[in-house]
Amino acid sequence: MPAPSSYPVPLEALLKELRRLPGVGPKSAERMALWLLGPDTERAFSLSSAITSAAEAIRHCAKCGFFSCGEICPICADPLREGREICVVEQATDILPMEKTGIFNGRYHSLGGKLSPLDHVGPDQLRIGALLERIDTEKPSEIILALSADVEGGATTSYLAEILKGKNVPVSRVAHGLPAGGGLEHADALTLQNALSGRSKV
Ligand SMILES: [Zn+2]
Structure with a gap:
């Protein structure tokens, strides 16, 4: 054999x-x-x-993209978060670390990635249209861009800052300090806290 x-x-x-x-x-x-x-x-x-x-x-929340057992996740369903800031992150897995710091009481929006021409990820592949719709319907007090500090994260932040100029909402970006390439997922609570409290208008 x-x-x-x-x-x-x-x-x-x-x-x-x-x-x-x-x-x-x-x-x-x-x-x-x-x-x-x-x-x-x-x-x-x-x-x-x-x-x-x-x-x-498990499915993705129809609003923010976070993991959810229902159509809408508990964060988006919480009426106390109505009309507050929307924190824009790259991935659904970036939301929980931010939530765990306990310093942010707004809502989130996961883009599902970041602009990356090399990986053929353009604006149409990201949940940008859904973000613009949410701004119109939820009327948030501020949009906080919390993307990673690498080249693609920076390009995505600049792109969003530009198209959000057309919306009547203040836009800010978190202070640098998020680990390059890793995004929010790997940042510790203190780093996140500093990044959020040190955010600047764009
Ligand atoms: Zn949600």
């Missing part, structure tokens, strides 16, 4: 799916499969069930 040149088909299928995860290469995928298919199969079934439950229950 010839030596096998590949793993059994179900394992190859698992490895293929794992390799599709962000930042996972062939070796990491093998390590994950080894752990998942280890002596305790409960690991694999538990992960599989968590993925299915999340995929079935």
Whole structure:
């Protein structure tokens, strides 16, 4: 019998799916499969069930883009946040770190990315139209641009500052200090607090 040149088909299928995860290469995928298919199969079934439950229950809030179990997330549904600032961030995962600082009581708006010509991300790929609509309907007191301090974040901030000139709302950008390339997701609470309180008008 010839030596096998590949793993059994179900394992190859698992490895293929794992390799599709962000930042996972062939070796990491093998390590994950080894752990998942280890002596305790409960690991694999538990992960599989968590993925299915999340995929079935979680959607993006129709307003801000944050993760939500309903059409609108609790932050957007909170009447006390009505008419206050809207903090514009790159990703849905940037919202929770800001929320955890406890110093911001407005609403958020995730763009779903930042302008990046190299990655073919232009204004049409971002949730900019939805932001303009929210400004008209929610009439926020201020728009705070809280994008990362790298080149693409800077370009996106400048682009938004320009098109928001047409809206009758004050626009500011957070102070520099957000980690370049990482965005809000990796900033600690104090950094976020300083970035927010040191924001400047644009
Ligand atoms: Zn929301």
